[in-house]
Amino acid sequence: MEKIIVKKSMGLKGNIKVDGSKNSILPILASTLLSNEECILHEIPNLKDVEVMCELLEVLGAKVTRIGENSLNIITKDIKNCEAPYDLISKMRASFLVMGPLLARCGNAKIYMPGGCAIGTRPIDLHLKGFKALGAEVISENGYVNSSAKKIIGSDIYLDFPSVGATENIIMAATLGEGETIIENAAEEPEIVDLANFINSMGGNVIGAGTKTIRVKGVKELHKTEHTVIPDRIEAGTYMVAAVITGGDLIIDNVLSSHVQPVIAKLREVGAHIEEYEDKIRVISNGKIKPVDIKTLPYPGFPTDMQAQFMALLSIAEGTSIINETIFENRFMHANELMRMGVDVKIEGNSAVLKGKNNLSGAKVKATDLRAGAALILAGLVSEGETEITDIHHIKRGYANIVEKLQKIGANIKYEQ
Ligand SMILES: CC(=O)N[C@H]1[C@@H](OP(=O)(O)OP(=O)(O)OC[C@H]2O[C@@H](n3ccc(=O)[nH]c3=O)[C@H](O)[C@@H]2O)O[C@H](CO)[C@@H](O)[C@@H]1O
Numbered sequence: 001m002e003k004i005i006v007k008k009s010m011g012l013k014g015n016i017k018v019d020g021s022k023n024s025i026l027p028i029l030a031s032t033l034l035s036n037e038e039c040i041l042h043e044i045p046n047l048k049d050v051e052v053m054c055e056l057l058e059v060l061g062a063k064v065t066r067i068g069e070n071s072l073n074i075i076t077k078d079i080k081n082c083e084a085p086y087d088l089i090s091k092m093r094a095s096f097l098v099m100g101p102l103l104a105r106c107g108n109a110k111i112y113m114p115g116g117c118a119i120g121t122r123p124i125d126l127h128l129k130g131f132k133a134l135g136a137e138v139i140s141e142n143g144y145v146n147s148s149a150k151k152i153i154g155s156d157i158y159l160d161f162p163s164v165g166a167t168e169n170i171i172m173a174a175t176l177g178e179g180e181t182i183i184e185n186a187a188e189e190p191e192i193v194d195l196a197n198f199i200n201s202m203g204g205n206v207i208g209a210g211t212k213t214i215r216v217k218g219v220k221e222l223h224k225t226e227h228t229v230i231p232d233r234i235e236a237g238t239y240m241v242a243a244v245i246t247g248g249d250l251i252i253d254n255v256l257s258s259h260v261q262p263v264i265a266k267l268r269e270v271g272a273h274i275e276e277y278e279d280k281i282r283v284i285s286n287g288k289i290k291p292v293d294i295k296t297l298p299y300p301g302f303p304t305d306m307q308a309q310f311m312a313l314l315s316i317a318e319g320t321s322i323i324n325e326t327i328f329e330n331r332f333m334h335a336n337e338l339m340r341m342g343v344d345v346k347i348e349g350n351s352a353v354l355k356g357k358n359n360l361s362g363a364k365v366k367a368t369d370l371r372a373g374a375a376l377i378l379a380g381l382v383s384e385g386e387t388e389i390t391d392i393h394h395i396k397r398g399y400a401n402i403v404e405k406l407q408k409i410g411a412n413i414k415y416e417q
């Protein structure tokens, strides 16, 4: 079984480049199903999740061709199948995002229910509420969700929670609908804006993405397009934490600072010096970490996908920090693993109380999800001895070449069989 081995590596220094966003490319790939013309996509990260989504598109009838190291050509002229099989859906929750486009393009879709994962139960009720409001009949049976609609009819939809996936699925379904759909309390994440820009570049009409109210005016068909995916703000944030936790000096290339403001704010609070440039950020730290409190919230609040990495960081702070996780009900699995490395953390409901200390020690630990895996690497960089991380397939879902990238800036990290 492949592992990652990390040894103490203080003072990381140099440049590290961020890839295209995982959470942007997954819905964008799903939305190529809306068009029967060619889509060319650039800055595609080389991630397991992207492979799975491409495999799913191919099962549904798309022709996916790699046209460069980070570019894809996708032609979805013929959809030959509207059923997403269990083995692909069970590999990745985001594959449920093909439901909206399939429903709009083919009038029906049968998709295995994605189920929960290590971080929570992750229901899909808001996606289904949206499809029903757009005129679809939705039946859940035998582990599948069956949806059908003679036509998608624009509607007003209020989301009880600004779910990222539900907002995306509804935008995609409404794009080929009749009339106007208004989504209230929509998710405001940058990835929603990227999806809307992509759909609009094909001739769609999505207005207001990035705000709480999104209007989608249905169009009859879409045309060909070429699009570059936005940088991954969570990968960027993870490397910013690597600079701070190791007392380093890193330039993070290919990051939009407007997308990482909550992370920048918290890193400044812990004492880091941060310089923001047009498409890069410099992070300098003397390794002294002040304790801070964190509360995860929908964008533009502090991202839940950075919570585990901040737990690693605050575990060596000079005092006590409290982390409040409000997005996922079970996103503290990394706490148990970090405790094996000496981290002093107590979980009380959806809060973690961390007493900072400066003597972490390497241990054998398991990546329970992708951000948990990133947190273990970060903790490993400041621990005495060796940290051995297993279940690294989770890390490969979200971080392309993380070992190679960290080696280049001076980290003592390697893969081992
Ligand atoms: C591929 C992708 O983009 N993944 C991101 C996306 O996941 P995802 O789109 O799954 O996250 P959501 O915003 O939908 O989920 C947020 C919360 O809403 C709940 N919920 C969601 C849908 C629903 O129908 N009913 C319901 O109750 C979820 O259980 C969770 O507690 O946003 C999350 C929150 O920023 C991020 O952590 C994930 O990295």
Ligand SMILES: C=C(OP(=O)(O)O)C(=O)O
Pocket (backbone or CB within 6 Å): 093, 094, 119, 305, 370, 371, 398
């Ligand atoms: C939770 C995450 O992703 P997903 O929604 O794909 O599981 C994540 O990127 O941290």
